[in-house]
Amino acid sequence: MTEANTPRVRWATPGDAAAVADRIAAELAKPGEKRLAMTGGSTPLKVFALLKDRGLDWRGATLALTDDRRVPDDHPASNFGKLFAALGDSGAKFERLEEGAPVAPFDLVWLGMGEDGHVASLFPTMQALVRPGATVIATTPIPLPPEAPFDRLTLTARALKATKEVILVVTGASKKALIEDVLAGNADYPVSDFLRGADGPPVTIYWSE
Numbered sequence: 372m373t374e375a376n377t378p379r380v381r382w383a384t385p386g387d388a389a390a391v392a393d394r395i396a397a398e399l400a401k402p403g404e405k406r407l408a409m410t411g412g413s414t415p416l417k418v419f420a421l422l423k424d425r426g427l428d429w430r431g432a433t434l435a436l437t438d439d440r441r442v443p444d445d446h447p448a449s450n451f452g453k454l455f456a457a458l459g460d461s462g463a464k465f466e467r468l469e470e471g472a473p474v475a476p477f478d479l480v481w482l483g484m485g486e487d488g489h490v491a492s493l494f495p496t497m498q499a500l501v502r503p504g505a506t507v508i509a510t511t512p513i514p515l516p517p518e519a520p521f522d523r524l525t526l527t528a529r530a531l532k533a534t535k536e537v538i539l540v541v542t543g544a545s546k547k548a549l550i551e552d553v554l555a556g557n558a559d560y561p562v563s564d565f566l567r568g569a570d571g572p573p574v575t576i577y578w579s580e
C-alpha cells in the first residue's frame with residue numbers, strides 16, 4: 372500500500388467496517404459532549420448496522436450529516452433517512468442541514484468518497500462552489516450522478532475541516548487507486564483538499580474491499 376505523503380494522513384489497519392465502528396465507539400466513550408459529522412451514501416450502512424447492534428451510549432453525541440440529497444426523509448436516497456433509521460432511537464441528538472447555517476466545529480468528521488473523488492457533496496465540477504466559510508450550501512452536481520441525480524445540501528470544505536480528526540472510509544479497488552494517485556500527487560479531486568499539504572486535521576483512511 373502506498374504511504375501517505377504527509378505525516379497527518381495515515382491508512383488504518385485493519386480498515387474494515389468493524390474498525391470504523393471501533394473508532395466511532397472510542398469517540399463516544401470520551402467524556403462530555405461531542406459533535407460528529409456522519410457521511411451519507413451506501414458505504415456507511417454496514418457500519419451503521421454494527422453500531423446499532425453494539426448498544427453504545429450515544430447520549431453525549433450530536434450527529435450532523437456531511438451532506439444530503441434534497442429529498443424527503445423517507446426517500447430511499449435520503450442520507451438523513453438512513454442515518455435516522457439506524458440510530459434514531461439511540462439517544463443521540465440530530466442536527467439537520469440548513470442552507471446558510473453556520474457550522475460549529477466537530478470532534479470527528481466521517482467522510483465517504485464517490486468513484487469520481489467527490490466528498491460530502493463537493494463534486495469535481497464544483498470547485499468554484501467550495502465557499503470559504505464554515506457553513507451549509509446548496510449545490511447541484513453537474514453532471515448529475517446517475518445513481519443519485521438530486522440537488523444537494525453540503526457542508527463546505529472549511530466546515531468539514533474544522534474538526535479534531537477526519538476519517539475517510541472507502542471500499543473497492545478503484546477508490547483505493549484514486550486515493551493513492553492523489554497522495555502521490557498524480558491526480559486532483561475534491562478529496563485532494565483533505566489529503567494534501569501539511570495543514571488541516573489529521574486524516575485516517577479506512578479502506579476495505
Ligand SMILES: O=C1O[C@H](COP(=O)(O)O)[C@@H](O)[C@H](O)[C@H]1O
Nearest residue numbers: 410411412413414483484485491
Ligand atoms: O452522494 C454521496 O456520495 C458519497 C459516496 O457515497 P457511496 O455510496 O459511494 O458510499 C457520500 O460520501 C456522500 O455523503 C453522499 O451524499
